Amino acid sequence: MQYNAVPLQKLIEQFERMPGIGRKTAQRIAFYILGLPKNEAKNISSAIDEACEKIHKCSLCCNLTEDEICPICRNDKRDHSVICVVEDSQSLIAIEKTKEFSGVYHVLHGAISPLDGIGPDQLSIKELIARLGNDDVREIIIATDSDIEGEATAMYLSKLIKPFDINISRIAFGLPVGTDIQYADEVTLSRAIEGRRNM
Amino acid sequence: MQYNAVPLQKLIEQFERMPGIGRKTAQRIAFYILGLPKNEAKNISSAIDEACEKIHKCSLCCNLTEDEICPICRNDKRDHSVICVVEDSQSLIAIEKTKEFSGVYHVLHGAISPLDGIGPDQLSIKELIARLGNDDVREIIIATDSDIEGEATAMYLSKLIKPFDINISRIAFGLPVGTDIQYADEVTLSRAIEGRRNM
Numbered sequence: 001m002q003y004n005a006v007p008l009q010k011l012i013e014q015f016e017r018m019p020g021i022g023r024k025t026a027q028r029i030a031f032y033i034l035g036l037p038k039n040e041a042k043n044i045s046s047a048i049d050e051a052c053e054k055i056h057k058c059s060l061c062c063n064l065t066e067d068e069i070c071p072i073c074r075n076d077k078r079d080h081s082v083i084c085v086v087e088d089s090q091s092l093i094a095i096e097k098t099k100e101f102s103g104v105y106h107v108l109h110g111a112i113s114p115l116d117g118i119g120p121d122q123l124s125i126k127e128l129i130a131r132l133g134n135d136d137v138r139e140i141i142i143a144t145d146s147d148i149e150g151e152a153t154a155m156y157l158s159k160l161i162k163p164f165d166i167n168i169s170r171i172a173f174g175l176p177v178g179t180d181i182q183y184a185d186e187v188t189l190s191r192a193i194e195g196r197r198n199m
Numbered sequence: 200m201q202y203n204a205v206p207l208q209k210l211i212e213q214f215e216r217m218p219g220i221g222r223k224t225a226q227r228i229a230f231y232i233l234g235l236p237k238n239e240a241k242n243i244s245s246a247i248d249e250a251c252e253k254i255h256k257c258s259l260c261c262n263l264t265e266d267e268i269c270p271i272c273r274n275d276k277r278d279h280s281v282i283c284v285v286e287d288s289q290s291l292i293a294i295e296k297t298k299e300f301s302g303v304y305h306v307l308h309g310a311i312s313p314l315d316g317i318g319p320d321q322l323s324i325k326e327l328i329a330r331l332g333n334d335d336v337r338e339i340i341i342a343t344d345s346d347i348e349g350e351a352t353a354m355y356l357s358k359l360i361k362p363f364d365i366n367i368s369r370i371a372f373g374l375p376v377g378t379d380i381q382y383a384d385e386v387t388l389s390r391a392i393e394g395r396r397n398m
Contacts, residue, residue, distance in 0.1 A: 003292040005265040011250040014243045019231050020224045029217045031289060033247060034254055034263060035308075041251045044213045045244035048232060051210040052240045055233055064233060066204040090230060093202045109234075 062107045062124040064089045079103045081138035087111050111149035132164050139167040146173050261306045261323040263288045278302045280337035286310050310348035331363050338366040345372050
């Protein structure tokens with residue numbers, strides 16, 4: 001039996017499809033929205049419409065921005081000869097928060113994943129290659145995730161960029177800071193040993 | 200520093216204010232929405248607008264509905280002489296799912312909570328009293344929550360309804376089915392002893 005009115009049920013279903021939201025939370029959110037004053041509920045739908053309308057990809061690095069070129073690419077103080085390649089804007093923000101990186105970025109918007117039907121053509125790899133031809137790029141740091149798709153993408157990119165005679169690096173994988181070695185998983189530990197550095 | 204474009208940040212903030220959603224989930228949802236095809240993102244904002252526009256309170260029981268009178272109040276097969284009073288539509292759905300109750304409901308849309316500035320006037324208590332005068336009501340089952348606000352509301356209602364010479368009952372509180380007595384908290388256990396029934 002259908003316990004909710006149709007427009008309410010539709011709203012619950014929209015939230016249920018979102019990442020990290022189950023049926024119960026979707027219900028709670030829908031009833032929360034219905035309990036809001038009309039103008040505040042309208043603010044939510046307007047925020048969705050406005051974001052979808054104004055936000056698009058930076059024409060250089062493909063990061064999400066409301067400008068033609070994003071603030072990072074526009075920034076003269078950053079080192080435009082070092083490009084850090086990330087899978088998504090969230091990874092970019094995570095790296096920005098370290099305040100350790102002063103170069104620029106390139107956002108792929110995904111990783112190669114044949115099982116999900118995502119090949120190199122679905123990612124913004126063409127745009128990256130175009131930048132290598134135009135700009136005076138010294139180094140490419142590949143900061144894709146450390147899962148299978150991220151590794152496959154890193155391998156693919158490194159082969160693709162090799163002819164350009166640019167230094168290619170991959171961020172380090174090893175023990176997270178503060179970990180007990182006895183509790184580390186075997187794959188991480190073997191990567192940590194493999195990637196050891198002289199002291 | 201502001202890492203996200205303004206419209207994106209606004210969208211994240213809208214989701215962050217929702218119940219059960221933290222900063223990280225709000226970010227994930229916002230990026231999920233931006234990654235959707237335009238029409239699917241539009242579906243979400245339309246679902247919000249449509250629900251807020253079409254859903255209102257049933258003119259009898261105050262349950263949320265898209266009709267003037269909700270399907271439960273319209274249903275002739277239900278026993279209109281027994282009214283179950285609940286705090287919100289979610290409680291109503293929970294009771295409906297038991298399939299044990301064939302009467303009708305009255306939704307208060309909250310509970311008395313002086314600390315939050317919610318008094319009897321903010322709840323749909325007037326509408327309940329009006330029904331007692333009009334309809335041929337035999338029993339009121341008070342099914343407000345078992346927290347302080349729900350108990351206070353139940354006490355308030357029982358005093359208010361007493362002059363009407365209607366049978367007033369409160370749903371039973373005791374051990375949840377399947378519980379080990381040794382693990383039950385003291386308050387629940389004392390309510391279970393207090394509410395014991397002859398076998």
